[in-house]
Amino acid sequence: xxxxxxxxxxxxxxxxxxxxxxxxxxxxxxxxxxxxxxxxxxxxxxxxxxxxxxxxxxxxxxxxxxxxxxxxxxxxxxxxxxxxxxxxxxxxxxxxxxxxxxxxxxxxxxxxxxxxxxxxxxxxxx
Ligand SMILES: [Ca+2]
Ligand SMILES: [Ca+2]
Numbered sequence: 001x002x003x004x005x006x007x008x009x010x011x012x013x014x015x016x017x018x019x020x021x022x023x024x025x026x027x028x029x030x031x032x033x034x035x036x037x038x039x040x041x042x043x044x045x046x047x048x049x050x051x052x053x054x055x056x057x058x059x060x061x062x063x064x065x066x067x068x069x070x071x072x073x074x075x076x077x078x079x080x081x082x083x084x085x086x087x088x089x090x091x092x093x094x095x096x097x098x099x100x101x102x103x104x105x106x107x108x109x110x111x112x113x114x115x116x117x118x119x120x121x122x123x124x125x126x
Contacts, residue, residue: 011076013061014068018080020054022087027051029090074111081107 027047031039058065072080081104090096 011068011072011080013058013065014072014076014080015083017058017062017065017069018083019087020058022084022089024051024054026087026089074107077107077111078104 027050031043031047055062069080081100084103085100088096088100090099
């Protein structure tokens with residue numbers, strides 16, 4: 001059960017989670033389907049059903065999927081971000097690109113900071 005998956009398979013559960021997350025955001029943004037500024041019951045319940053299905057589908061593996069997300073290394077995070085960018089779609093493409101670019105930048109920054117912290121640890125221990 002505790003098999004360490006080979007590289008590439010180590011985010012197999014995190015990937016559908018990220019896909020559902022992108023679909024969830026899409027659903028939130030497009031909840032007001034007829035764009036009248038109000039969310040009616042049918043719009044709301046369709047979204048709730050979609051969300052419920054996604055949760056049920058991933059329920060058994062959600063803990064493991066979150067662990068994979070947390071433990072993902074930089075190439076894996078980049079892969080997951082690509083999955084998100086692929087699934088995430090706004091009508092406003094400019095805003096979509098801005099959000100996707102920001103997430104990508106954050107990954108870059110996080111990777112650089114964690115590398116730097118490791119370097120500090122090495123220097124301080126020597
Ligand atoms: Ca996109
Ligand atoms: Ca779009």
